[in-house]
């Protein structure tokens with residue numbers, strides 16, 4: 311499972327005493343992002359959700375393959391602007407502060423995704439020009455309840471109606487359409503495309519009715535393309551998703567043509583004189599695959615009938631399996647280690663004094679010894695940046711970006 315270049319670097323890093331380590335495969339990331347770009351070309355713009363992994367090397371590597379970046383804080387905005395001053399940026403996220411709105415004016419963003427009427431009122435009060443989408447949270451079948459109805463994100467129809475009233479008196483704010491991030495970890499591309507269809511079926515009539523002056527309406531469908539931690543070699547079906555979005559786009563255009571032919575709602579200001587633009591904001595599904603968390607076995611023990619391998623580091627470096635409740639996939643890189651070898655079932659834990667510091671429960675291993683290396687895969691997204699680094703004040707990992715042929 312581990313790319314040869316990553317395996318070689320992992321062994322070098324271990325020999326240098328630099329474990330635990332994050333090792334990233336940049337050629338692998340280019341190949342994957344290039345495949346996503348090729349699949350999505352012509353159906354939707356792709357903005358990378360920086361929250362998944364904001365490392366500078368990752369952002370620079372991705373930039374040739376994406377149309378822009380989605381940020382969710384002033385910190386992420388400042389980082390992207392510093393590294394990639396010309397990249398289009400969409401700024402989402404609940405609870406934007408006045409300081410963040412000021413930073414938006416200073417650094418410029420392509421789109422600001424408004425989360426509430428209160429946020430819109432504060433934005434309007436600045437008097438500054440800004441291009442926006444309204445983040446909508448319609449209660450649609452197929453939406454994930456954690457991102458939709460049972461969440462504080464975005465606005466229901468009442469909140470959106472308040473925004474419509476506020477926008478009437480604020481011509482310096484330009485509304486371009488709707489943002490709807492309504493799902494999470496969805497593996498089924500046709501089901502995601504069906505959700506996109508429902509978003510369009512709700513959003514476009516809503517825009518036409520309430521904000522007919524919106525030309526070139528945009529629909530940002532958010533992220534949520536799944537990563538299967540139990541099947542690390544599988545990928546979200548980007549070609550199927552793209553094909554479904556393309557046919558949705560064609561349907562929306564032919565609806566438009568029939569409206570125009572029947573003389574309905576044509577002409578400037580109708581909001582129906584240009585096709586719809588689709589955008590997506592994947593995070594996990596772009597960067598998860600090309601990061602590894604590499605460490606070594608400090609102790610192998612048996613207690614109460616169960617075997618444990620205690621690893622250097624732990625979930626304070628790689629919180630992903632605890633946060634999601636899964637077993638992190640891994641590969642053992644055997645070293646010329648002395649001591650007894652374990653073949654059988656073992657639970658891989660870290661150095662923290664909490665029973666939740668579990669990276670993989672009940673794994674099958676062959677000949678595992680103290681000193682062997684363990685490389686956890688799918689550790690390129692929501693991994694280091696999601697973890698509680700300072701708990702117990704263990705040393706931080708080292709970081710390595712494998713590049714070149």
Ligand SMILES: Cc1ncc(COP(=O)(O)O)c(C=O)c1O
Nearest residue numbers: 359491533534535591592593594
């Ligand atoms: C608004 C928004 N867009 C995009 C994403 C990225 O989602 P994922 O990493 O699941 O693709 C998130 C994640 O929380 C989000 O909140």
